[in-house]
Amino acid sequence: MQPSxxxxSKVLFDMDPMQTCCKENACFDEYDFVAKQIYQNMETGLSFKHSTLLVLxxxxxxxxxxxADLSAIESALFKKF
Structure with missing residues (x-):
């Protein structure tokens, strides 16, 4: 199953791999565009890690x-569902 x-976006916000200070500034939508791009890449068959690295x-x-610790991000994401 593919994450939504x-x-x-929520995992990226929580982990803030690009150190945007989104949590400190309550920018909850900071990674929405990034997440959409990752999702679209995954829809074409790319792995989460590869897609994330390309987008970032x-x-x-x-x-x-x-x-960016892509393994930690992937682990956190796939634990959620």
Whole structure:
């Protein structure tokens, strides 16, 4: 089963892998666009990790995207459902 856009966004918000300070600033929708892009990539058959890395690299700094703990994000997401 594939996670929803809302579930992906919530995990990204909670973990804030790109260090946007979204939690501190109560920007609950900070990762909504990112989550939508990840979801769409997964719909084409890409894995969660690959999709997430592609999206984070495209939308943020590539070096920072490489430092994101994709395994931890994936574990947190797939524990939720």
């Amino acid at each position: 856009i809302k579930q992906i 690299t495209r939308l943020f700094d590539a070096e920072q995207a490489q430092r």
